[in-house]
Amino acid sequence: MEIDQLVAITGGTLLSKTTTPTFETICFDSRQATFRETELFVALRGQHTNGHQFISGLAAQGTRHFLVDEEVELPDHANVVRVESCLRALQQLAIYQRSAFKQTVIGITGSNGKTIVKEWLTAILAPTQYTLSNPKSYNSQLGVALSVWPLSNRFDLGIFEAGISKPGEMDSLELMIAPTLGIFTNIGPAHEENFNSIGEKIREKLKLFKRSNVLIYEADQQELAAVIDKVFAGHKLAWSRKGRAEIEVSHSPGQLSVQWNGQRLTFSTSITDEASMQNLTHCIIAALYCQTPLHKIQEGLNKIKPVKMRLELKRGVRGNQIIDDTYNNDLAGLGKALSFMEQQHMFHKKALILSDFIQSNIGKADLESLNELLMAKGIEKLFAVGPQLKEAHKAFHMEARFYNNTEALLESDDLEDLKDHLILIKGARQFALERVSRVLTEKVHHTVLEINLDAIRHNLNFYRSLLKPRTKIMAVIKAFAYGSGSSEVARLLEYNKVDYLAVAYADEGIALRKDGIKSPIMVMNPNVDDAFNMIRYKLEPEIYSLSLLREFHEAYNAFQKELEVHLILNTGMNRLGFNQTDLESLKEYLRYNPGIRVNSIFSHLAASDEDEHNHFTLTQIESFKQMASELSALLNYKPLWHILNSGGITRFPEHQLDMVRLGIGLHGVEVNHKYQNHLQRPAVLKTIISQIRKVKAGETIGYGRQGKAEKDMVVAVIAIGYADGYLRAFSQGKAFVCIKGQPAPTIGNVCMDMTMIDVTAIEAKEGDEVIVFGNEPTVSQLAEWAHTIPYEILTNVSSRVKRVFYSE
Numbered sequence: 001m002e003i004d005q006l007v008a009i010t011g012g013t014l015l016s017k018t019t020t021p022t023f024e025t026i027c028f029d030s031r032q033a034t035f036r037e038t039e040l041f042v043a044l045r046g047q048h049t050n051g052h053q054f055i056s057g058l059a060a061q062g063t064r065h066f067l068v069d070e071e072v073e074l075p076d077h078a079n080v081v082r083v084e085s086c087l088r089a090l091q092q093l094a095i096y097q098r099s100a101f102k103q104t105v106i107g108i109t110g111s112n113g114k115t116i117v118k119e120w121l122t123a124i125l126a127p128t129q130y131t132l133s134n135p136k137s138y139n140s141q142l143g144v145a146l147s148v149w150p151l152s153n154r155f156d157l158g159i160f161e162a163g164i165s166k167p168g169e170m171d172s173l174e175l176m177i178a179p180t181l182g183i184f185t186n187i188g189p190a191h192e193e194n195f196n197s198i199g200e201k202i203r204e205k206l207k208l209f210k211r212s213n214v215l216i217y218e219a220d221q222q223e224l225a226a227v228i229d230k231v232f233a234g235h236k237l238a239w240s241r242k243g244r245a246e247i248e249v250s251h252s253p254g255q256l257s258v259q260w261n262g263q264r265l266t267f268s269t270s271i272t273d274e275a276s277m278q279n280l281t282h283c284i285i286a287a288l289y290c291q292t293p294l295h296k297i298q299e300g301l302n303k304i305k306p307v308k309m310r311l312e313l314k315r316g317v318r319g320n321q322i323i324d325d326t327y328n329n330d331l332a333g334l335g336k337a338l339s340f341m342e343q344q345h346m347f348h349k350k351a352l353i354l355s356d357f358i359q360s361n362i363g364k365a366d367l368e369s370l371n372e373l374l375m376a377k378g379i380e381k382l383f384a385v386g387p388q389l390k391e392a393h394k395a396f397h398m399e400a401r402f403y404n405n406t407e408a409l410l411e412s413d414d415l416e417d418l419k420d421h422l423i424l425i426k427g428a429r430q431f432a433l434e435r436v437s438r439v440l441t442e443k444v445h446h447t448v449l450e451i452n453l454d455a456i457r458h459n460l461n462f463y464r465s466l467l468k469p470r471t472k473i474m475a476v477i478k479a480f481a482y483g484s485g486s487s488e489v490a491r492l493l494e495y496n497k498v499d500y501l502a503v504a505y506a507d508e509g510i511a512l513r514k515d516g517i518k519s520p521i522m523v524m525n526p527n528v529d530d531a532f533n534m535i536r537y538k539l540e541p542e543i544y545s546l547s548l549l550r551e552f553h554e555a556y557n558a559f560q561k562e563l564e565v566h567l568i569l570n571t572g573m574n575r576l577g578f579n580q581t582d583l584e585s586l587k588e589y590l591r592y593n594p595g596i597r598v599n600s601i602f603s604h605l606a607a608s609d610e611d612e613h614n615h616f617t618l619t620q621i622e623s624f625k626q627m628a629s630e631l632s633a634l635l636n637y638k639p640l641w642h643i644l645n646s647g648g649i650t651r652f653p654e655h656q657l658d659m660v661r662l663g664i665g666l667h668g669v670e671v672n673h674k675y676q677n678h679l680q681r682p683a684v685l686k687t688i689i690s691q692i693r694k695v696k697a698g699e700t701i702g703y704g705r706q707g708k709a710e711k712d713m714v715v716a717v718i719a720i721g722y723a724d725g726y727l728r729a730f731s732q733g734k735a736f737v738c739i740k741g742q743p744a745p746t747i748g749n750v751c752m753d754m755t756m757i758d759v760t761a762i763e764a765k766e767g768d769e770v771i772v773f774g775n776e777p778t779v780s781q782l783a784e785w786a787h788t789i790p791y792e793i794l795t796n797v798s799s800r801v802k803r804v805f806y807s808e
């Protein structure tokens with residue numbers, strides 16, 4: 001697009017001009033700038049950043065076009081267009097592009113399933129028509145503008161979703177999308193609080209289809225259908241499973257049939273759950289309406305996979321662990337949940353609480369194979385709820401009890417027999433097994449640390465990608481795996497074939513063994529008093545002095561056990577370790593005591609993450625190699641050598657030796673900021689708003705009257721304080737938390753169990769979720785605010801904060 005055209009469309013002013021007149025792409029996040037001459041940078045204000053700050057930096061690196069709505073210093077050699085509002089200008093661009101587009105545009109809205117319907121429909125239609133659709137779930141005021149603006153007559157089709165949360169938002173989305181064909185996915189309770197009635201919410205969403213010729217919806221959603229009948233003037237493609245509409249639809253496992261133009265068309269699908277069936281039906285009818293050949297529709301359906309489900313592992317009462325999946329129950333989903341279960345505990349006994357399936361036509365053969373599946377997955381106890389399962393009780397060969405309904409199970413007290421089990425709760429929605437889950441899970445005070453196990457695995461694999469295939473990994477999980485929960489993290493690492501684990505104290509290692517961890521474990525601060533337990537639980541001491549070696553050797557001799565050790569050398573850290581000057585006596589001791597097995601020799605870098613100490617780091621590595629060779633020379637085997645920690649792996653991969661020791665990197669903190677974008681953040685610390693109050697100008701807030709209300713304000717009390725690990729240093733606006741993605745700074749002093757935050761600018765209510773750290777703000781940001789390091793923030797989260805683990 002020509003810059004002059006941009007000026008004309010937006011009514012802006014061209015403040016400075018270069019000789020490059022056109023741009024092709026738009027960038028609004030300076031971190032993703034490509035600095036190409038054909039990129040327009042749009043300066044938007046985000047939660048904590050203002051795009052205008054980046055202009056001179058971007059210009060220096062080659063960006064040539066800027067759209068701004070504030071006064072900025074004008075860079076040389078750049079086109080700068082100033083408008084009233086950058087967001088509005090982007091919307092004007094989208095409207096302009098849309099109005100020039102002459103082909104079909106499909107618009108999608110509704111409470112749930114918008115993104116799925118958009119993605120699936122794109123998968124079905126894109127092979128036959130050149131299609132533009134929103135990336136991810138870009139369905140907001142900004143997202144839609146960015147999604148629609150690349151539209152041009154090169155495309156055959158546009159498919160866009162629109163999402164709103166408040167009255168009045170749909171009009172501008174409608175102007176940009178202006179769908180010719182509409183899909184109203186469904187109506188549910190989301191954002192109810194912002195509307196007076198469900199009718200009002202439906203009417204607001206329907207505004208998207210003001211100018212549409214055709215609208216697809218499910219007539220069995222009766223409230224929705226009633227409003228559409230009143231309001232929508234175009235052609236209605238209503239479908240129903242209950243004979244309420246012309247298009248009759250029926251679902252059975254593996255199949256979906258649609259009555260279309262007098263014909264019954266049947267498609268096969270691997271999807272079975274209710275919500276997905278609804279989404280799929282919308283897609284099929286839209287594709288039929290677009291005259292897509294039937295075999296192309298089927299090919300598209302074959303590509304669609306069931307949506308990922310999120311499984312959580314929670315701590316239960318009486319030492320149980322709970323996997324809670326009480327939303328849905330079908331055979332495929334059960335299989336997936338059982339595999340998730342298999343990945344957890346080798347050690348626990350396994351129990352399954354299962355309701356009837358939603359499929360009604362499950363036959364004898366299905367139940368027999370279900371029995372085999374459960375036996376194969378090691379289910380020892382089955383609690384079966386519902387008439388379908390009860391009738392089939394003979395099919396199950398494990399210890400099993402049967403109940404007519406969930407109430408009968410709850411009243412039976414049978415669940416009290418469950419101790420130290422891994423329990424999967426899997427049930428169809430109508431059985432409301434969440435009541436069972438509530439009885440079995442430990443009560444959480446509302447502050448939790450959620451750990452995404454997939455993200456830890458992702459990070460592990462990222463570091464692995466920097467290593468040679470034969471380099472081993474020792475995962476350092478001292479201090480409760482940097483606060484994340486030792487056993488759960490260890491289990492994941494073991495499953496993903498980490499070679500060694502390292503803990504700080506013998507106790508931590510013993511707890512891992514009791515939880516069934518089998519990997520070799522090194523103890524970094526061993527005490528000879530623990531020798532017996534270290535032998536019993538097969539824990540290997542790190543040895544840092546001759547006297548410690550002697551003590552351990554004597555203790556192990558007394559139990560007539562071979563001592564396996566890891567020798568740490570001091571090469572400049574000056575923490576634990578043998579010095580160069582200690583080597584002679586160490587060598588002598590080893591020579592005279594050939595029964596001691598040295599599993600590894602290692603050292604620790606003092607400043608692996610700091611450029612300015614590179615030279616020092618390299619000297620450390622050199623003297624390590626030299627000392628380690630001296631020691632290895634007198635052994636008739638080669639111990640593993642290792643020196644790199646997370647920071648070292650990214651900066652000195654050429655010195656990875658036999659093994660590396662990975663700690664903080666697993667938790668998504670890349671201390672060198674070199675690869676931060678490649679890592680995911682597994683931990684999210686969450687709490688809730690306990691109370692909201694209005695505070696008048698002039699009043700003070702909290703202890704010491706340190707918080708002052710400069711004007712009338714709204715203050716929220718959140719359920720986290722310094723006893724949970726939320727540092728007192730975060731007091732008085734030094735930190736913010738996020739509510740619905742918006743930042744709320746602390747006000748006054750952080751208390752022991754509570755903190756006050758300023759929510760004057762946020763529509764917050766009691767009970768709302770509060771993000772203390774996660775993607776926003778990050779652990780690293782908190783560390784910066786408290787003038788400390790991310791390690792301290794992570795390990796400070798106190799043990800009274802419940803850890804909840806999940807995997808997608």
Ligand SMILES: *Cc1c(COP(=O)(O)O)cnc(C)c1O
Pocket residue numbers: 476478524604644645646647661662663664665
């Ligand atoms: C903690 C620790 C590590 C891990 O360090 P990160 O910087 O977290 O990767 C490695 N080695 C030793 C000896 C440690 O104490």
